Amino acid sequence: MKALPYPLSAWAIVDESYSILYSHENWKMYNGLEFDENFMKNVAEQKARHAELFLSASRRPRRLFLKCVSDVSESKKTPIALDLDKARSEKVVSKKGRFHGRPVNWKSWRQFNATADAKSRKRVYDDLVKKSPTIRPLIRAMFQQSWSVHKKYGITPLRSYLESERITLPDLKELVRKLGSAVRKPFGVALQDYSREIKKAPPEYYDDFYYFRGRIFRPLDKIFAKFNPAEMPVRQLKRLGFNTKKIHVDVEDRPKKTPSAVAFFVQIPNDARVLVKPISPYTDMEASYHEFGHAMHATSVDPNLSLWDRESLSHGVAEIFSTFLESLVEDGLYLRKKFGLSEEQVAEVQARRRFMELFFVAFYAANSLMKISFQEKMLTMDEASELYAKLYKEYVGFDIPGEYWQLHHVMPDYDLYSPSYLIAAVRKSELIKKLRNRLGETWWDSTKAGDYLRQIMSPGANIDLEGFSKLDTGPFLKPLLKPEN
Numbered sequence: 001m002k003a004l005p006y007p008l009s010a011w012a013i014v015d016e017s018y019s020i021l022y023s024h025e026n027w028k029m030y031n032g033l034e035f036d037e038n039f040m041k042n043v044a045e046q047k048a049r050h051a052e053l054f055l056s057a058s059r060r061p062r063r064l065f066l067k068c069v070s071d072v073s074e075s076k077k078t079p080i081a082l083d084l085d086k087a088r089s090e091k092v093v094s095k096k097g098r099f100h101g102r103p104v105n106w107k108s109w110r111q112f113n114a115t116a117d118a119k120s121r122k123r124v125y126d127d128l129v130k131k132s133p134t135i136r137p138l139i140r141a142m143f144q145q146s147w148s149v150h151k152k153y154g155i156t157p158l159r160s161y162l163e164s165e166r167i168t169l170p171d172l173k174e175l176v177r178k179l180g181s182a183v184r185k186p187f188g189v190a191l192q193d194y195s196r197e198i199k200k201a202p203p204e205y206y207d208d209f210y211y212f213r214g215r216i217f218r219p220l221d222k223i224f225a226k227f228n229p230a231e232m233p234v235r236q237l238k239r240l241g242f243n244t245k246k247i248h249v250d251v252e253d254r255p256k257k258t259p260s261a262v263a264f265f266v267q268i269p270n271d272a273r274v275l276v277k278p279i280s281p282y283t284d285m286e287a288s289y290h291e292f293g294h295a296m297h298a299t300s301v302d303p304n305l306s307l308w309d310r311e312s313l314s315h316g317v318a319e320i321f322s323t324f325l326e327s328l329v330e331d332g333l334y335l336r337k338k339f340g341l342s343e344e345q346v347a348e349v350q351a352r353r354r355f356m357e358l359f360f361v362a363f364y365a366a367n368s369l370m371k372i373s374f375q376e377k378m379l380t381m382d383e384a385s386e387l388y389a390k391l392y393k394e395y396v397g398f399d400i401p402g403e404y405w406q407l408h409h410v411m412p413d414y415d416l417y418s419p420s421y422l423i424a425a426v427r428k429s430e431l432i433k434k435l436r437n438r439l440g441e442t443w444w445d446s447t448k449a450g451d452y453l454r455q456i457m458s459p460g461a462n463i464d465l466e467g468f469s470k471l472d473t474g475p476f477l478k479p480l481l482k483p484e485n
């Protein structure tokens with residue numbers, strides 16, 4: 001190993017500069033603004049080379065080593081990811097349905113489902129799944145790229161993931177299975193009920209998580225339409241004593257802007273950006289609180305930490321704070337005080353949120369177990385789809401074409417990610433319980449809650465998880481299994 005030709009601190013400044021340039025361009029892309037694809041590819045290439053330079057000189061500190069391996073892998077995947085993005089709107093297209101006058105594609109599918117009837121939804125679902133072979137080689141190539149980069153440095157994406165999530169493989173599997181089995185029954189019951197309400201018929205295999213999410217909150221839209229999703233979370237963060245100046249929000253409605261809310265960490269902790277594109281009032285509010293939770297986290301990290309301690313925020317940690325803030329829009333007292341909801345309206349929100357939460361656990365149990373096996377056994381695409389169909393049947397309860405996972409927005413794009421949502425859900429509930437015990441029901445009005453959160457978030461990757469979480473599933477599962485009302 002040859003030493004770096006300059007100090008590590010200088011290496012880190014250059015590395016961070018590449019990240020900033022890349023994220024800024026990526027933000028433009030998601031925001032529907034002009035962006036330079038070649039510039040992105042070039043920056044990604046430079047970033048990979050720069051990370052390889054470190055890797056050729058050292059394997060320590062361990063967290064920086066893992067970050068560099070992951071950065072090399074991600075950067076090398078960039079050209080394929082950009083192709084995949086294009087293929088999703090140009091090749092995953094069904095002429096069997098139209099949205100805003102155009103054939104439905106991967107990107108407009110969810111919006112189409114929110115308004116279309118059952119017959120056309122089924123046709124489009126079947127048709128889009130049939131088109132999955134057009135993106136399959138790209139998805140495969142991304143996983144292959146990641147496997148080969150990790151292998152070069154004597155590690156696997158799964159090992160790196162478990163290490164940064166601080167969980168063992170058996171514990172992770174057990175956690176996912178436990179959550180999935182716990183919700184199976186109440187989920188099945190609620191699914192029948194809401195299906196009867198929404199589609200006046202029993203649920204079918206093509207009535208997926210996103211179909212229900214797009215429809216279920218409709219009775220609440222009138223109430224939430226009066227509130228601005230870009231303002232409410234900002235006011236909440238201010239109440240907790242956070243400086244929101246480092247969070248930039250864009251609410252413009254551009255045709256090419258991504259329809260779901262999203263947060264970008266351009267530079268941690270000084271530049272976080274949230275995109276909100278208003279689509280439907282309750283879900284926009286929910287999504288905006290979620291993304292502002294990410295921004296709260298990123299802007300609270302101690303600026304004096306090393307680059308790798310600031311940047312290496314695992315997904316399972318990041319999603320704690322997003323879902324944490326999101327939980328406010330199901331907190332009864334909060335909804336009454338800040339949104340002026342009546343008792344009955346609160347009950348309505350909570351019942352519907354509970355159903356979506358049950359669906360989320362069932363769906364992500366299947367998603368997570370598939371991805372864990374996929375990484376553990378390095379499955380082929382056919383094996384992965386076959387396993388997915390089996391797990392979907394087991395946890396969600398329907399026979400579907402297993403290729404469906406390739407049409408998801410997270411499953412094909414990341415080495416793992418899905419299990420992180422479940423880990424975070426459990427930890428988030430433990431965190432809320434702790435705040436409630438310390439500061440009472442209206443903890444969200446207290447700057448002391450903000451102080452406590454900042455204390456948890458500021459160490460970045462050195463977060464003391466044990467300080468508030470034992471991965472006790474109780475606080476998360478109890479209200480789901482036995483709702484109070």
Ligand SMILES: [Zn+2]
Nearest residue numbers: 290294319322
């Ligand atoms: Zn998130």
